Amino acid sequence: MVLRRLLRKRWVLGVVFGLSLIYFLTSTLKQEERTIRDRTLLQARDPEHRIAWKVRFSLGNSSRQITQCRNSIQGQALLTDELGYVCERKDLLVNGCCNVNAPSSRQYMCKSCLLNGCCSVYEHCVSCCLQPDKQLLLERFLNRAAEGFQNLFTAVEDHFELCLAKCRTSSQSVQHENTYRNPQAKYCYGESPPELLPI
């Protein structure tokens, strides 16, 4: 009875209407904001949104027996296999692994990488990223990865694929769309985009 009476009061109705109007307006304005934000898809980070990543991290156990390796395929001269070895193309074994005994082969090579996790050689980036101690960093990245990366990083299945994908140049690597933020060190395994160099 009290409730009914209360509902009849004009100011109550007004407040209800006002609140719903505010909700309506803020949600539409927010939507608009979102479309603006989406233009720079990857700079956006929605705190309530987390991508459902399912990466199985390898423990970096080199004693594990592997008969067949995946490797980074694309390199001009270098390749990185899934155990983190970087080698020259001529030192690649038939099973796709690097020849560990070749003089130039190195595991977990971070030679061209800077402190911010950006490297000038893609293969070094992948190798460095495969280092077991980078797991925490990568997990943190996955937890806060932006929505624009959702497609990519939910499809990634293990540590190696994650490193292959993370090290590639992406929307985070560019300024003004058609120039690299840092043309020297553009392959990043770390969380932050390459350091911005003036054009």
Place this chain on the structure above:
Amino acid sequence: MALVTLWISILVVLLCGGPSLVGTESGDANSSASPTAAGLHCQNCPQLTLKVDFSTSIIEHEYIVVFNGYFTARARSHFIASALRSSTALDWHIVPRDNPASDYPSDFEVVQIRQAARESLLSLQDHPYIKRVTPQRKVFRSLNFFDDSPCNDTRWTQKWQSSRPLRRTSLSLGSGFWHATGRHSSRRLLRAIPRHVAQILQADVLWQMGHTGSGVKVAVFDTGLSEKHPHFKNVKERTNWTNEKTLDDGLGHGTFVAGVIASMRECQGFAPDSELHIFRVFTNNQVSYTSWFLDAFNYAILKKMDVLNLSIGGPDFMDHPFVDKVWELTANRVIMVSAIGNDGPLYGTLNNPADQMDVIGVGGIDFEDNIARFSSRGMTTWELPGGYGRLKPDIVTYGSGVRGSGMKEGCRSLSGTSVASPVVAGAVTLLASTVLNRELVNPASMKQALIASARRLPGVNMFEQGHGKLDLLRAYQVLNSYQPQASLSPSYIDLSECPYMWPYCSQPIYYGGMPTIVNVTILNGMGVTGRIVDKPIWQPYLPQNGDHIDVAVSYSPILWPWAGYLAISISVAKKAASWEGIAQGHVMVTVASPAENDSQVGGELTSTVKLPVKVKIVPTPPRSKRVLWDQYHNLRYPPGYFPRDNLRMKNDPLDWNGDHIHTNFRDMYQHLRSMGYFVEVLGSPITCFDASQYGTLLMVDSEEEYFPEEIIKLRRDVENGLSVIVFSDWYNTSVMRKVKFYDENTRQWWMPDTGGANVPALNDLVSVWGMAFSDGLYEGDFTMADHDMYYASGCSIALFPDDGIVIAQTLKDQGLEVLKQETAVVDNVPILGLYQTPSEGGGRIALYGDSNCIDDSHRQKDCFWLLDALLQFTAYGMTPPSLSHSKNRMAPPTSTERPLPERLEGNHLYRYSKVLEAYLGDPKPRPLPACPHLSWAKPQPLNETAPSNLWKHQKLLSVDTDKVTLPNMRAYRPQVRPLSPGESGAWDIPGGIMPGRYNQDVGQTIPVFAFLGAMVVLAFFVVQLTKVRSKPKRRKPRVKRPLFLQQSPQTHTGRTPTV
């Protein structure tokens, strides 16, 4: 009632605040009330004008603190706190800025200081990390439309508003215009209307053999695809990479493309069983960004796509992140097929990424095997000015009036190279599924098979048709007998073969000429990376006078990904200086790649290819007949803004065709050849040529600066008899500032780095003869020597020697028109000058103020007759009487009424220039580079006879196509039926590519709808309440306690405003 007004006012505040909030984000905070006008247009005649008013006001107590560098939010607040600690300010705080950028370091902060603002500002300014403190401004922008008839056909302001329209665009065409590829309308009606393009290419033969594309993953990068389209049975995944929250195709472009590849019913595609992966990278407004592509491409690599169709292109081959990513993609064994572009029939219009060596670039033909008018053509312009462009497109196929899937259902027909591209992508998918050993299929081997099997079209040159028309069944045969190997594109060099080897065949070579360069692409099917073993060997055939030519070879140090270049420079040996005849030989190249499936470590696959060379030699022509084209000072497509030479061409603001005699100056070149001149190209500084060989140096529309050494050398050359013709163009700094625009794609302002030509630099060059161009900007029709002429945005001559001949005309002052929208006619504008230098045997100089009439792009009336007349003057010293006795002849201008143009302050020419480099203060010329030096290959003569037919010899080695047989090969006859009246041949894509439009559509329609909705709701309540008020009697019987109810609103109205 007061309640209602309150809500209305809140609503109004909210809605007005919204746009102004957006305004502050981009407002430059430095201008107050600067109105700019922009036009909304229907075709050429504007009806509505959109006026943008812009004003700013200072917000009290708020200040922008700008730091010396980029710091994190924590560091920034720390700096401000420490700066304010010393002052008396107590009541201050940092205004939170909640936007995506706030996660990243920034160089400014907004601070609110309520008390003792003065001292605190001073103490803030003293802090070492703080650059400056300025008051926060609020920017208001309002838009209003007003009717703007009568139709005045020039609107300068709107055209630059739209951003670079020539960026990546989807390559399909609207209806109507391109519909008529045949020239006779009667013939069009009886044109072959194909049932399916797949059937014409005899895909059904492969279908009958059980190959339908199964197991091949195809990525379609386009405008998306709706979920339940009836034509597709195997859509594996759809992903969206745009800012529109949909996966569906709102344009029909993506559906059509996917249909040509994989539709299974009605208009059948090539590979109905292939696995389709739809990547939506293009919005319904045809907007896309490089960054979207980068992420989508990464996903395609992760998902291990086999074939990728990109019916999208743009001129920006200097977009390194994009180009690198495409290389990365093909390096990961994704076969990229891309459309060559719809900018034909102009030459020099190839689009990226189709112009890359590792990508299969597809041009379009109609069903009568004519190159479609729209198909982009001409060599690539990457290699200019020192080198020569590559052969592209790789292959052509049907792209005009092809039928494919409609947006929701059914079939439509569409034209454009974006149609031709999926035809090849579909064929590639189908072909890939026929190969048992998939290991053998890679981007190079597929391309090798396609170009080796393509059928050459008669009468079309290689820069239009590439290797010819796609032949699916022959490609099947080649691919199924394929052994990993290297091959060349083009596979031979015959400089005498016309028309296929145009432009090489249009001018024989002779002793003393600039070396002829042929840019051959090496395709390496053996592996993603490879190298050339030792050095290529030049073997002249002695019986065929091979020793009469010298050959120099340069090549990519590493062939990656799957391809590299092999540049052959050919020159005539001294002993053939007065010889005429044909010389032949070949270049032998061995390519090696690491063997991946070899059991022994370090094994290599090798492949040796022969490149036959055949050239026609003539005796060296006389000096007067030889014209040198200055290419070095013309800039090819740069990432900077070099405006069009004709300011009226609004939808095409950039000058991007390379300015080469074989791209957009092709007609001029053909004309000069037909007049008997020999035209050579100077791809190095002016200091690098022997001027005694040439009659005339032709400098047209140069954007580049000049080395001081060049200026000195040219002056000496002219004293010794070299003549110079300069076709200049406009340069006016006010106009340049006016034509700047905001580019949505790169999100920055584009300010021109030169005008149409670099007039200040040209003035430096010609000043030694007492000549100069002005900063005027003129336009108009006139008659000169009985020829109709059109002056399209050119300058005038400001200074000329007394004894020269100067022709003046009456023109419109276009500068005034651009700047103030006023029309003014100017009499006696000096536009042409002829001058004989006084020294003994000295050369002659001719200046003309506009280059548009010899440029193929946007040319309205050609002036080749004028070029002839000028060449007559420069080469032979004969002044045509029509010019020397013209009634328009005037006394040469000696004093400058107008100031000579100064270089635009703050221009970025040095970024793209080969001459300037950034220097403290002003850019300075670099040290003069060394002239290019060719090291001629040591010939290894062969005493054997050359093969008689060069191009019919096998393009791929060890391919035995006869081994692969096809069951019941039947001749396919396309059905011919007349076009029924209601049926349209082409189909519309609404509007052009307008990247700038997207903002209005997404950003502004939602609040408008919200506003309208809110107003409707509000109106309803207002009506309800007023009704209640005006009829209190009706309420009485229903309400039990009227007294209470009537009082209660009164008691509350006093309070509500304070809420």
